[in-house]
Structure formats: C-alpha cells, structure tokens
Amino acid sequence: MINSDLEISFDKISFAVSFVVNFVLIYLTLFRINQMCRTYKKMVIIFAICGIIFTLAKVIIRPFSHNYNKCTLFFSLNTYLSQSVVQFLLASSGGLFTIILVLISIQFLYRFLCLLHIKKAYQFDQMSSVIWMIYPLVPGSFYGLSVYFLCIPDKYADDYMKDVVNEYYGMKIENVPRFIMIPYASDNSLRWKNLLFFIFAVLLVWFHYAIMLYCGLKMHFNMKQELKKFSVSNQNLQKQFFYALLVQSLGPTVFLVIPIAPTLLVPLLYPFLNMEIDWQTGWLYSIMGIYPPFDSIAFILIVAEYRKVIIRMWSIR
Template identity: 30%
Template sequence: MSSSNQDYLFWISVAHLVPQIGFVSSMLFGVILLFLTVYGASKIFGSYKYLLIAFTLLGMAFSTIEIIVFPNVHNYRAGFLFFSFKETFGITDIRYWNIPLAAYTFFSATISLLSVQFIYRYWAIFDNSKLKYFTGCYSLIWVGYCTFFGLQYALGTFFFLKLDEPAAYYLREEMLIRYHVNVTDLPSMALVAYDPFDGSVRWFNLMGIVSIFVIVNVQYSIMIYCGWSMHTQMEDKIKNFSENLKKHHKQFFKSLVMQITAPTLILFIPISIINFIPVFNFDISFPSGALLCSFTLYPAMDSMIVMYVVSDYKHAAKKAFRRAKAVFRDKSVSRVESTTINSHR
C-alpha cells in the first residue's frame, strides 16, 4: 500500500466531518438522556443515577474536545504519527502545542468510568452493603480512579510519544507525499518502533504502547470479571428480588454489555491495530485517523443504548411528551379564547 504516491487529503475531510456529526448527535441525545435521568428516572436508580449523569457529561466533553483539536493519525511502516492541522487555542510555542493532543487522550477516563459502572452493578447484586462507597465523600474514590487512569494515558502519550529527530526523519517524506506538510510544522506525537539510522529497538517509544496496553486492559479485566460473574450468577442472586427490581438489574446489565461492545468495535480494536502494527514493520501506509474518528459517535450511541434498553426512560419520555403536549394544548386553547374575546369587543 505504500508504493503509491497518492495523497490522503480526502480522508482528512472525513476525519473532520465525522466528529462534527458525532458532536451534534452527542449533544442532542446527551441532553435528552440527562433530562430524563434528572427529572424522569425512577428512584430505584439510587446513586447509579449520578454515574449515568457523569458518564453522559464526560462523553459530551469528549465530543467537544474532538472538534476543537481535530486529531488525525497516519500509520507508515514501523511508525505512526498522531497529529493535528490546527494550533489549538492559538498555542504556537513548540513546547506546549502538543498539550491539546495529549488532553484529547484523556478519553480513557470514559472507559474507566464504564468499568466503575460495572463495579456498581456487580455490588448491587452480590454485595449491596458496598454501595456506600458510591455515596457522600466516598464517591471521590471513583473521581480519583477515573482521573488517575485518564492522566496516565494522557501523560504517557505526551512523554513517551514525543516527536524526536529520528521519528521526524523517518516520517518527513511520507507526510510530504500524503498531506503536503512538513512533520515538524504540526502539533504531533509519534511512535517509531525501530531507529531509522541503526535499526535498534526504540524502547522509550514502545513504552507508550505498553502504557496504553496496561491502562486499557486493567479496565477490560474489571469489566470482564464483573460482567461474567453477573452473566453466570445473576439469576440465582436476584431470584428473591421483586419483579420490578429483577427487570431493573437485567436491563442495566444488558445496557452495560452493549455499551462496552460499541467502544470495543469502534475504538479499542482500531487503537490496538494503530498501536501494535508498527512493531511488525509491514510495508504499509494508510490514514488510520479515518478509523479513530468513528469513536466520536460513541457518546450518542451510548445515550441511545441506555434510553432504548432501560424501560424507565421510555416511561419517562412518554410522560414528558404527554406533559409537553398538554402544555401546548392549553396554550393553544388560551390563545383561541383570547382571540375570541378580542373579536367581540
């Protein structure tokens, strides 16, 4: 794929258009979900309601950062470049212009929060007493948990994937051919697995991959353990619960499974390909940012999944619609009566 001299500017347009669609849809469905959660959700949600709110807000924030930074990725043989064509917030100092790109990678906090939701659902079924850790000052534990992994991901990319002279040398010609830009003129971070001068392994760069691998797999391990335990043992644990509570647990478990399936397909599989393929040094060249940008659709998908699966949201939506319809009807009647009175004067 690298023999052609074709440029990839079309894919830059795609990588910019998809986030804009993701931003609009995430804001629309996010606001609807927040409204229904705050004003229409059943009291049975308990403190889980705040996790749903936090997860939705974090997804909306991520969509906003995406259209501010507009990050792109390009894979070339034993390396990849994570870059942007924009000097975000007008940052021109080369020492700081990668900070917005690193801040974008804070999205790992979103997946950390999803693993926290699995922990909550797991304890709600198997050890209800531990739900106290989601109330009051204890809830700061989870804020710290998500912040820690978000910062680890961001700082890992910022320091381990710093564009140095060998990486710039290796990617310069490729970026000129594909995007007509000099790699050193862009806010960018890079991974080059092997030194282009002597062929030695660039271990410092590869530590960036190791950091990402560890962070992602910690979250997945938690979700797989909690999810599998709920799948195999939930029926026995909730057999004495009320029918309403049984339905509640089953619906939220189903929504969590769907919520983790979506980012796995549209984020972590593409990220794994982007991160690990340089190790094999294949003769490839492709605009991988076109794969990565699909994740911006996830916050909207997440909101739709919750509203579709959890029946409380359907009931709340119907109730809100009836109220809005009644208010509109009352205003229409009042307007007609006012017009009639004025016509008889």
C-alpha cells in the same frame, strides 16, 4: 491528501447529535428518573458529560494518524491554535479516551456489587463520591502524560516521517502538532521511551477490560440465583442495567478500541509482518465520534423507565 472538509463535517454532526442525546439523558436522569439510586445517577451523568466533551474535543483538536512501517504518527489538523497548545490537547484527548473506559469499568464494578455483594454496595454508596470520581483521572492522566513525555518527536522520528507528511498532507513536519511512536531504531534496537508508551497503553486498556470481563461474567452466571433476593420490579431493573452495561461496553469496544488498536499494535508487530505499511489511519478517528450517541441511545432504549418517561412527555404534547 485527505478530505478535511468531509472529516470536519462528520465531526460536527457527531458533536451535535452527541450533545442533544446526552443532554436529554442528563435531564431525564436528574429530574424524571426515580428508580435509580443516587450513586448510579452520578455515574450515568458523568459518563454522558464525558461523551459530550469527547466529541467536542474531536472538533477542536481534529486528531489524525498515519501508520508508516514501524511508526505511528499521531497528529492534529488544527490550524488556528498554537502548536504547543494543540500538542497538549492532543495528548489530553488520549487521556479522555482512557477515562471513558475506566468509567465503564467502575459501572461494571458497582453493578456487580449491587447484585452479588449488597453490603459492599452500600459501603460504595456511602463512600465519598469524590474517590471514585477522581480515580478515572489517575489512569487518564497517566496515559496522557505518557503520550506527552514518551512520544515527543526527536530528530530520528522526524526524519523518518518528514517525507510522508509532505507527500500525503502537504505540510512540513516541524509545523505539525504531533507525537511519533517508533518502538524500533534503524538497527532494530529498542527505542525504550516509545516502547514503554505502548506497554503502558496496552496494560491500562486491558486491565480495565479485565474488570469488565470478570464482573460481567460473574453477573451473568449468578444473576438467576441472586435476583431471587429482589422484588419482581427490582429484578427487571437489575436485568436492564446489566444489559445496558453490556451495550455500553460494546460501544467503546467497537467505536474506540477496535479503531485505535491497529495504530498501536502494527508498529510493535512490524518486524514480524513481512510487509510494507503506508496507511492513512486517521479516518478511524471519525468513527470514534459515533460512540457517545450510540451508548446513550442504547441506554435510554434498554432501561424501561426512560422509555416510559419519554412516551409520557411526548403524549402530553
């Protein structure tokens, strides 16, 4: 069995802290920060809003997972909404996870353009915000829909996991809002729908990580030379934005990608592991709630103007 009360309390605390910290970040960005361009302000605000939504979704959906040999069971412990509604929200939460990663990759791309390709950065600024604001919804929706349509449970999947669900969680599997990922059938042949989901998930994550890595390395190795084009104050600001981005990419990596990676990769690698697997991996989802306040606090601490504004506001009181 799982300690559901402890999990609920942790998720509620994560949401409360995320709401307060991100609300402060949004307020400061909108009304108190002057050295940040309008486009980047929008990115910071949207990212903060996503952090609030993400932690709120965890409180409502209560996602959990269990890895059993070649299977990953992704399900909800929500007991007060209808099963069909929770199942839709469960798939959507995976899409939200992808949207957050995409937003970070867009920020990396924009900072890369601001530092190394000023004219293209101006074109980015002039481009309708709707374009880059809508783009994250495309891979996010693709991920969510792939969960919903490629991982919908069938008889083989339910039969494979029903005893596990009953033993560990005291529930009948048909009453649980769930998605089941089993890439191999009983004869070790490929279950293509589930396998396609794993392929799509890995490609979506690593494509956008590749953008972050490429832009990050380019900025790192060219920053010293390129900063000579800016004033001294602007040089410091560009450095702060770069370091803030690095930390913002570290947060999702540590608190989102690393926790979810075992639940996705173990079923694919199971035929080569030569071991029995029976893990309650759902506690990893509680770790995910740490990332929104972590990223926002780091951003406020690294970008000097936020620190100065907060100190002035505090001293006035």
